[in-house]
Amino acid sequence: MQIIGMLRHVAMACGAGQRPLCSRWTSGLPVRFLGTSSPQSPADASFHSASFSGADRPQVLITGGLGQLGVGLANLLRKRFGKDNVILSDIRKPPDHVFYSGPFLYADVLDYKRLREIVVNNRITWLFHYSALLSAAGEANVPLARAVNVTGLHNVLDVAAEYHLRLFVPSTIGAFGPTSPRNPAPDLCTQRPRTIYGVSKVYTELMGEYYYHRYGLDFRCLRYPGIISADSQPGGGTTDYAVQIFPDAIRSGKFECNLKASARLPMMYVQDCLRATLEVMDAPAESLSMRTYNINAMSFSPEELAQEVLKHLPEFQISYNVDPVLQAIADSWPMTLDDSSARKDWGWKHDFDLPELVTTMLNFHGSDTRVAQAN
Numbered sequence: 048m049q050i051i052g053m054l055r056h057v058a059m060a061c062g063a064g065q066r067p068l069c070s071r072w073t074s075g076l077p078v079r080f081l082g083t084s085s086p087q088s089p090a091d092a093s094f095h096s097a098s099f100s101g102a103d104r105p106q107v108l109i110t111g112g113l114g115q116l117g118v119g120l121a122n123l124l125r126k127r128f129g130k131d132n133v134i135l136s137d138i139r140k141p142p143d144h145v146f147y148s149g150p151f152l153y154a155d156v157l158d159y160k161r162l163r164e165i166v167v168n169n170r171i172t173w174l175f176h177y178s179a180l181l182s183a184a185g186e187a188n189v190p191l192a193r194a195v196n197v198t199g200l201h202n203v204l205d206v207a208a209e210y211h212l213r214l215f216v217p218s219t220i221g222a223f224g225p226t227s228p229r230n231p232a233p234d235l236c237t238q239r240p241r242t243i244y245g246v247s248k249v250y251t252e253l254m255g256e257y258y259y260h261r262y263g264l265d266f267r268c269l270r271y272p273g274i275i276s277a278d279s280q281p282g283g284g285t286t287d288y289a290v291q292i293f294p295d296a297i298r299s300g301k302f303e304c305n306l307k308a309s310a311r312l313p314m315m316y317v318q319d320c321l322r323a324t325l326e327v328m329d330a331p332a333e334s335l336s337m338r339t340y341n342i343n344a345m346s347f348s349p350e351e352l353a354q355e356v357l358k359h360l361p362e363f364q365i366s367y368n369v370d371p372v373l374q375a376i377a378d379s380w381p382m383t384l385d386d387s388s389a390r391k392d393w394g395w396k397h398d399f400d401l402p403e404l405v406t407t408m409l410n411f412h413g414s415d416t417r418v419a420q421a422n
């Protein structure tokens with residue numbers, strides 16, 4: 048009862064419940080697909096890539112644009128496709144530097160009609176769906192995670208299928224679980240995650256692939272490692288420590304870590320992550336042997352990261368105050384991902400290893416002088 052009540056509250060707050068259930072859905076299928084009853088084969092889906100060549104530049108919408116990755120992705124895409132062709136959206140109010148750097152719209156992924164309006168009015172052709180609650184945030188509010196990560200996905204899949212969009216939705220190392228191979232986790236293996244975040248992302252992978260086979264939706268998905276960014280903060284992830292350690296090291300010379308010293312996880316610098324995202328969206332459909340790919344760059348534990356920071360800041364001190372919920376999540380995730388298919392199919396290659404990552408992050412947070420001295 049309590050959960051249903053909370054969910055209803057969240058759904059109302061987020062503007063859900065506006066889907067015209069009776070008119071739009073028959074036998075559980077979107078109406079527009081009933082007329083074209085035969086399922087498209089995977090080869091049929093390639094027409095989407097053919098239609099985006101030459102001067103016909105993508106018109107891009109990014110949902111959840113004020114999270115860790117949206118603004119960086121918008122910057123990258125605007126350089127490529129032009130400022131006005133990339134719309135950032137969120138339900139939060141943008142800071143000045145975001146608002147004045149290009150188009151920004153209010154968009155709640157639980158409001159299906161509004162999503163359709165935005166896609167139609169702006170002639171959107173590519174959609175990057177970044178709205179989601181991460182692992183720790185999801186465990187703290189399962190009804191909200193279920194609403195945003197699952198109901199929001201349904202809306203986005205339907206809009207993308209209806210308007211023939213190319214759709215990117217990130218998945219994660221969190222889509223693996225304690226019974227998955229850990230070192231490395233291959234693209235295809237047992238996936239029985241124990242977080243609502245992980246469960247919703249396995250569902251995302253499966254639903255995206257289902258819509259691809261069933262409706263020819265041009266769905267593309269990467270399993271992101273923990274992403275380390277300098278000028279944007281993650282919110283509620285298990286790998287967040289690897290972002291926070293850098294400003295803390297610079298400001299106070301100390302960091303209290305909420306994972307064990309030995310908790311080894313796959314990680315990636317944001318620049319590599321965003322480039323991979325654009326590369327997989329750019330890849331010719333015929334080069335993709337799968338719709339969901341692992342991508343990998345480096346793996347480290349808090350202890351190994353601290354050792355690397357110490358090379359630059361010899362007085363740096365790390366201490367441990369382990370959060371059992373986060374540690375249990377970390378223990379259920381792989382230590383590294385096998386990304387050989389991404390490397391083979393569309394030429395994925397990371398640039399940043401641990402030493403470059405640490406130098407870049409410390410420099411960003413203002414330690415130029417001290418890093419230069421340490422070298």
Ligand code: SER
Pocket residue numbers: 181182183218219220221244271272273274283284285286287
């Ligand atoms: N960074 C995410 C998390 O920790 C993993 O995808 O939840």
